[in-house]
Amino acid sequence: MRADYAEQEIMSRVQRLLDNPQLIDDLTTSMNGKRTVDKKPLEQELQRLEKELADIDRKKGKYYRLYEEDILEPKELKAKINELSEIGQRLEQQQVVLRKKTSMNNSVPISPETVKELLTSFSAVFRNISHEKRKQLVHALIQEIAVTADREIGRIALRFNSQQLLTNEEHNTCEQSLAL
Incomplete structure (x- = not known):
């Protein structure tokens, strides 16, 4: 059950990225900035x-x-x-x-369109991989799961790269800025 919730949360986060072009632009700017050095x-x-x-x-x-x-x-x-x-x-x-x-430094910058294509294909690939591979991917992406006193999932923190976590409070409906 928790694995299904985590999978749903991951898919939800990917969909939120796809629905917000500004986040994709910020993500590509961040990735390209890390790839270039003076x-x-x-x-x-x-x-x-x-x-x-x-x-x-x-x-x-x-x-x-x-x-x-x-x-x-x-x-x-x-x-x-x-x-x-x-x-x-x-x-x-x-x-x-x-x-x-x-x-x-000679590598080609990543375009927002490429990121969007990868995120779009992520859903299809995620659904088509074996249960074991899906489980491994979910475990790799989850940084932390907080459980409430009544043993419900209170928060899941996802690791989208080594320096940035995207967190979502299950019972908190206000959107957080997902600056990557």
């Missing part, structure tokens, strides 16, 4: 890392020349090259992370 600092950091890696290669070449001129002992050469290689590996790892972040 590229300039990332690009500057990438350039700095590239310069440091080039500097490491230059230093390695210098140490090899000193070794060839018999100024540097093999042990010293190995120690210095290993040290520079470790630093270079760390810088390359940082570079990979930064490149992933900058490539994420």
